[in-house]
Structures are given as C-alpha cells and as structure tokens.
Amino acid sequence: MAGPGWGPPRLDGFILTERLGSGTYATVYKAYAKKDTREVVAIKCVSKKSLNKASVENLLTEIEILKGIRHRHIVQLKDFQEVTCLASSIPAGFCLRRWLGSSCSTSALQFLHERNISHLDLKPQNILLSSLEKPHLKLADFGFAQHMSPWDEKHVLRGSPLYMAPEMVCQRQYDARVDLWSVGVILYEALFGQPPFASRSFSELEEKIRSNRVIELPLRPALSQDCRDLLQRLLERDPSRRISFQDFFAHPWVDLEHMPSGESLAQATALVVQAVKKDQEGDAAAALSLYCKALDFFVPALHYEVDTQRKEAIKAKVGQYVSRAEELKAIVSSSNRALLRQGTSARDLLREMARDKPRLLAALEVASAAVAKEDEAGGEQDALALYQHGLGELLLLLAGEAPSPYTPKPLAALPSPRALPLSAAEPPGRRRELLHTEVQNLMARAEYLKEQVKMRESHWEAETLDKEGLSESVRSSCTLQ
Template sequence: MAAGFAPPKLAEFILTERLGSGTYAVVYKAYRKKDNREVVAVKVVSKKSLNKASMENLLTEIEILKTVKHPHIVQLKDFQWDSENIYLIMEFCSGGDLSRFIRSRRLLPEHVARRFLQQLASALKFLNERNISHLDLKPQNILLSGGTLKLADFGFAQYMSPWDERHVLRGSPLYMAPEMVCNRQYDARADLWSVGVILYEALFGHPPFASRSYAEIEEKIRSNRPIETMLVMEAVSKDQSGDYAAALSLYCQSLEHFVPAVHYETDAQRKEAIRKKVKQYISRAEDLKALVASNNKISFAQAKTTRDLLKEMSRGSPRLIAGLELASAAVAKEEEGDDGHDTLDLYQQSLGELLLMLAAEPVGRRRELLHGEIKCLMARAEYLKEQLKMRETQAEASMDRDPLSESVKSSCCVQ
C-alpha cells in the first residue's frame, strides 16, 4: 500500500483515489458497485503492520464506532477483512479535514470557529455520556461534510469513566494535555485541553505550542510567557519592512484577541504578563498611527498631482472625467477624517467607472497613469475596509467598560 501501489480490491466496492494515510492505515475514496453507487471512504489496515497494542486499538475503534450514531461523528457503515487487510467502510466526507480547511483560509472567522466548536462539543458530550474518550483530538481527525463537522479516527479512543486514570501515552504531541506530555496520569478531561488547542488553531492559524520536542512543549506549557500569535509576528515583520499601514492593521487585529485574554485570565502572573504585552502593542500602534497619518498626507498630495494630470489628458472623455471626480470626492472626504461607509462607497463607485475605462484604453501614457491611479484607489479602498471591519468587530465585542479596550480603540482608529 505504499505510494504508487494500486489500491486493494473489495468485492462490493471500487477503490479509487487515496485520501490519506497514517502509521497503520491508508484511506481511499470508493464507490459501491451496486445500487446507487454510494460514495464511501475505506480505511485499509494492513494486518502485517499491527502489533498487539495496535490490534487492540483497532478492535476498540470498531467496537466504539459500531455502537455510536451521531450527526457529528463519522459513521462506520461496515467492516470486512481478508488474508492481508482489515477494511473499515466509513461515511465519506467531501470537505476534507479541518486542518486543510484552516490552512486554505489562513484562519477562521469567530462565527465559523464558534459553530464548529458547538458541533464538536455536541459529539464529545455524546461520547462522554457513554464513558468514551477520543484521546487523539486534532484538526486532522475532524472531517467536514458540507458545513457539518464530523469527528473521526477513533484509533486511540478508550472506554473511560470520569474517575478512571491512565498513563499510556496517546495522541499527537501538539494537541496532548499537559498530563500526557509530562508522562503523568490523566483522565477523560484530557480531551478538553485538545479542544482548546484546536480552537486556538482555528482562530490564529497555528497551534499555540508549536515545538520540536516533548521537553520544549512542556517548557512552553509551564511558562508564564504569553503566547505570541501569528498576527503579532506578521505585524512585526511588516513593521520592520516599513509597511506601516499593514503593520498597524495586524497589531490591531491581534489586540482584539489579547484584550479579552487579559479580562478572563485568572492567574495573576499570566494576567500581568499579557497586560504588559498589550500595553507594548498599543504603544507601537500609537506610533504607527502617526506614521500612517503622515504617509497618507504625502500620498494624497502625490496622487492629486497625478489625478490633475489625468484630468487634463481626459478632456475628450466625459466618463473618465466623471470617474476621476468621484475619486477626488472620496479622497477629500477621507482627508476630512470621514473614513466610513460613505467614503468607501465613493471609492468603489470611482473604481467601477475607471476599471471600465481602463479596459478600453489603448496603450500609452494615459493608460499608464490611469493604471497607477486605479492601484492607488484600490489600496485606499482596501485600507478603509480593514478599518471599518476592525471597528465593527470591536463594537460586537462590547468591551466598552474595559480601559485597556478604550486604548485599543483609540490606537486602531486611524484618520
């Protein structure tokens, strides 16, 4: 079953593309030969690869999946075997796994992460009521079918009463509870830690304790240092490269996550460490705000010169003149401090007109200037969109009573 080998043959199914693989198994997409050619996923486990412990795990997985039926747990439809392999016939999930879904979008909006977490919680509550612990929760083991999340891969799952304790290492290091990482006894609550790590990854695009060894993970978990988010790292990178507008936007987005963390943190040392980080980011955001405002004035002046020249060159084109006038009106409103929806609408109207004119414009100096003007206007429109989105997010968060939140709002409101 190595890469490049033909999939095994089953009497009732046609196995096609390879969907994924693990230590003991390869998963294929398959079609049922009869009836409606139902699409399924077939997990093929080589008997040769199984030792005593992994065979016990597989039998437990089959036993659990045969007895549970839940809208957010992948269904085991059947299992078969021959002289070489054991085959688990599973429900097919067309959306791939949650890890791929997060990577394709970089990070997930809070409302999407919230919906997925509710579905995962529903599945775990169902399992908990039956004294079943998954013990290998990670985005790769959570599949998507349409907008529905499905918990999969019960290879490490165990029957565990709430008071049961185990010490056998199970799962993936990045998502393991501290008790597992530190080789201590753990109980059914280990799954809750993994849920928290998954939620963090959904919101920030990477797990909180990315490390190269168990020792490094343990050190990071025990540390009181606040977790640096990918947003902060990107903000620092943009700041160092001189892209101050992008850096300010990224700092403000990261602060939206850090401020609630200060509010809800119960450990005094951690709370103070996060608070210091937040104050540091607010201070830098204030500096960037002044730099961006200064750069805006310069860019407005430069753009006005180009726009005036374009108007001179466009006297025979009333429609082009009209588009440029709309752009001038948008810039004037922004210079006056109006960075709301009305100004954004003006930018979008002007871009609509100018893009049409660019498509019909012959090669030459005017086309070159028009292309540059459109790029400038698009950048301003995108910047305004980000500012509006940040303000709307802050309003939704309803953090008005927190003095730290007021500082964030002040720093992230750019004129």
C-alpha cells in the same frame, strides 16, 4: 494488502479510488459502494503485519466504539471486513483548518462524553468537512479512542504531540479532560494560525510542553470576551483547574442552543409569535429583541433544511421579519438617544450633588466613562466592563456596604436597586432618588449593550447568512448604535 507503491486494494462491495491520507498503521481511500446508491465512503485499510499488541487492542476498541454510536457529526461505521478495512460514511472532503464549527464539534463531544468515550486524538486533521459551500462537519479517526469515565486515569501516551495535554506528556497519568485541552489547541490554531506550542523540533516542543509558563493569547486578532475566557480555561495546564466538561458545554461562546437541528424552526417560530404580539402592543424594544432572537434560530433552521421549496419559504419569511426589524430599529434608536440625553442631564446634577462624596463621585465618573466608551468603535467590551464596575460601586453605596476590590460580575448577578434596603448609607432625599434612577438607567443601558454585543459576535450565523444572501440586512437590523 497492497504496498506503498501499489494501487488501492480490492474490497468486496466497494470500488476504491484515490488515497485520502495515510498514517503509521493505516491508509485511507475514497471509495464508492457498489450498490445502486453509489454512496461515497472512506475506507480505512489497516496493514495487519505492522500491528503490535497495543495497536490490535486500539483497532478492536475503535471498531467496538464506532459500531455502537450514531451521531450526525461523527463518522459512521458502515462495514468491517477481515482484510482488515473499515468503511465509514466520511464525506469526501478535507480536514478542518480555517472553518471552525464549534457547535457541531462540541455536539459530537457532548454525545461521546455522555457515553464515557474519550477521543484522545483530537486535531484539525480528524475534523472533516464535506465542502465550503455546504459544510457538514464530522469527527473522525477513533483509533486512540477509549471508554473513559471522568475519574478514570490512563498512563499510555496517545494522540499527536502538538495537541497532547501537558499531563499526558509530563506525568503520563491523565483522564478524559485531555480532550478539552486538545479542543483548546484546535481553537487557538484556528484563531491565530498556529498551535500554541508550534516548534521547529521535537525537543523544542517537549520543552514548551513541560514548561510551567502560562499560555498567553496574542493581542491580534482581537477576541470577544467570551472567546478569550473559553480559550484561557481550555488551555489551563493544571487539569484540576481546567474547565469542566459541563461548563464547556454550557459556555456562551460554544452556544449549543443555536446549533442546527430539527427544532430550530419551531424555536424561531415561537419567538416570532412573541415578537408580533409585542409589536402589536407597541413595545418596540421588546419586539425588536424577540425578532433578533428569532433570527438566531432561523439561521440554523435554514442551514438544517434540505428541501429547496421549504428553504425558500423560510427565506421569504425571514426577509419580512428583517424589514420589520429595520423599522423597529429606527424607533428604538430614537428612543434610546432621548433617554441617553435625559440620563446625561440627571448624571450631571447628581455629580454636582456628590462633591462631598468622593466614592460616589468616582463611581459616577466610571459610569460616564462607560457611556463614552460605548460610543467608540469597537469599545463595547470595555464599556461593559466599566458598566459592571460602576454599577457594582453604586449599588454598594445605596446599600451602605463597605467597598471591596473590583471583580467583574455577570450583570445578572447584580441585585436590583428595588431590592436594596432603605436603611442604606445614602439617606433619603433628592440625591438618593437621583442615584436610584441613575442605577436603573445604567443597568438598562448595560443589559441593552450586552444583548447587542452578543448578536454582533454571532459570527457563525453571519457567515451562514452570507451564503443565504441575507447577512447584511440581518446584521444591520440586529446591531443598534
């Protein structure tokens, strides 16, 4: 093998060019296949003289794993030669630093997890992109990967200290959940510019890793509720309390549902058909919601499509749907303003009738605060939390249940007011009728706001549409005041 000061080594079937990177045991080169296709690949050249027994085992495991897997977002092993070099279909690009393709990387992890494979060295340098213009992500470097069931435990340190889970460093006993910790560190670094245990020395790093202090998230930049929840659950020091793989793959912020795939266009089309039907029936709110949900699938469909003519045809259709969504937005916004004024009048009357009910009065004040917060710029998350609090109290009052400490609940988990027993603490009468109506109105407002927040937080879709020249119109259509 060539030494550090020499040029690229020679390898049958490939032309090696510049060096892409190097580590303790290997150097990676950009190369071209000598076949007619001139395919661009990455060649990982391993110096056999520098390998100890454990390193040889790692290399053999890496080859075994890569030979047996094929996934759009995982590097593909193209060839292996005894010299010893691995040729992989890595795009000639750069490591992930500022671009976070959560759905793509999570899809690759899900693929590995289903096959009981742990990467054990997840870090930005091992997540590769083809380019900024048309980014395609691939998970690379399986030098530390192992076949591990979720209940398997290992004792050998693997990976990079900055991204290594505390249980691996402190106890040297760990399982597949260490990959989830590494994902959390990568996400933290992408959001805040440095990993949570950034240190000036290894001793300082080790001290931070061994500490029992909870990792606190910086206040800036502001994070969505879903993003903050995921990050905190990934960066749980105790692996038994860390988010599970199943919950991670199903987490709303990860949003695997809208990952670009061959089914994206069919899903978008099915939603558009429903939207058109609701539009023809005169249900503007339902039609607008369905159009916006369809756009959530059209974005990955555009990203997935490679045929230029088909992509232009999709973009033309999307433009039509955006125009109709704009018209529906004006109709729905006008209707919502009228309902809000009507709801305010009823709420004021109910407040007057609740002067002898301090708990009811307090719950109504929370509801009013939610409505006010909804009108503030950037106040959507606070408004949703207030809606949940106020609705929880009002529903308990209707049902006649004892008050309990406030714990935020998903809106879907709250019971429908129609399902509450009539033999509730609030007796039949005008006040109960107004309270019942108020609960219905608040639930409708909260669900509506929740849907709009979810659309607004679809930053990946917005970034993709920026490249397609459609982002401003789509964002305008799918964000209601």
